[in-house]
Amino acid sequence: MLLCVLLVALLPTAAIPSDAAHDPDQSLLHANRLLYEGSYVAPADDNALGAYEKLLQEDREDIKIRARAGIARILRLAAHYARKDDADRAWKLADPVLRIKDAGLEEALRTDAQALGQALFESARKAEEAGRCSEALRQAGRALKAAPDHSDAKALLGKIRSNPxxxxxxxxxxxxxxxxxxxxxxxxxxxxxxxxxxxxxxxxxxxxxxxxxxxxxxxxxxxxxxxxxxxxxxxxxxxx
Structure with missing residues (x-):
């Protein structure tokens, strides 16, 4: 089901011809191909997130919108992993996404960032209940990076820190x-x-x-x- 969601709205893909390396449409095709292949944030020199981030510098607003949508799919996948109790794998995808500075990206990611924050909070809560304090602190901190206004994550951090x-x-x-x-x-x-x-x-x-x-x-x-x-x-x- 998740794979189907990721494939929605992806155009037919192909490698970028050498004479079209700076064509935004071809660059978008290349970024979509990397997403389809699972090269979300690695390898460092050619991955979907990096390709989408470069497209955010283009003048065309339609390209920027579609690049933001591609980045949102990566964050949505991170939330999926977090809900499946694979928070560390989720954060490897989410952390570089959340570090991107772009005026329109925060709004494009808002819903998925909130979902990720909730999933990470649930991981933190389970870790705290099991007595795994270090993991609880780590996941609660990540939840607040994804969703800074998450009141339950703030409360959990306060609870942990008040019991030294x-x-x-x-x-x-x-x-x-x-x-x-x-x-x-x-x-x-x-x-x-x-x-x-x-x-x-x-x-x-x-x-x-x-x-x-x-x-x-x-x-x-x-x-x-x-x-x-x-x-x-x-x-x-x-x-x-």
């Missing part, structure tokens, strides 16, 4: 606690340092002792629970 976990770091070496590349005001050892749930990179640095072994690891912080790390030299161990 805590981090305890144990080590024989002193230093500063660095979280996700940013130095905190905490020194180690430290106990029950509050962090938003999700995946974080934890590091201990001591600029006064360059010979100190590098201490760095990734942890998953869970809502309202303590995560304990013990560093021994450069090795890190998660304690139960």
């Amino acid at each position: 976990g805590t981090l305890t770091v144990l080590t024989l070496h002193g230093g500063w606690l660095v979280v996700d590349g940013k130095r905190t005001k905490e020194t180690v050892p430290t106990r029950k340092y509050a962090l938003v749930c999700g995946s974080h990179t934890i590091e201990v640095v001591n600029p006064d002792n360059p010979a100190q072994p590098r201490q760095k690891t990734k942890v998953e912080i869970r809502p309202k629970r303590e995560t304990r790390i013990q560093f021994s030299g450069s090795e890190a161990r998660i304690l139960d």
Whole structure:
């Protein structure tokens, strides 16, 4: 059914002749052919989205309208993948679409962007209910990029962020606690340092002792629970 929708209004397709490479009608045919073949956003040098985006620079309004319609089909396909619980695949299609700057494109994409935002929110909600905090944050954030006014996605982000976990770091070496590349005001050892749930990179640095072994690891912080790390030299161990 989805394939049939994508094929609607596509003209007969053919490769662009070398002497017609700058003909907007031929370029539109080429973009439609790439869409039909499934080259939505890849390969980088010849894909449907890139071809449609170039057509947005044309002077002819009819070409622009049809290019926007082609881009909308790609976003519609992204929403389809998101509804099928393949949110990461959906975002690979949607992210470059949503980055395009064009005066008439936002309105052309409005309905499909809202549908994508709702589908991504549903993925985020399921992840949050299953305790997969990092995924819930990621998908809720994507939902708001697709649909900035999505109130349920905003509420879900607020709920997740209002239920932090805590981090305890144990080590024989002193230093500063660095979280996700940013130095905190905490020194180690430290106990029950509050962090938003999700995946974080934890590091201990001591600029006064360059010979100190590098201490760095990734942890998953869970809502309202303590995560304990013990560093021994450069090795890190998660304690139960």
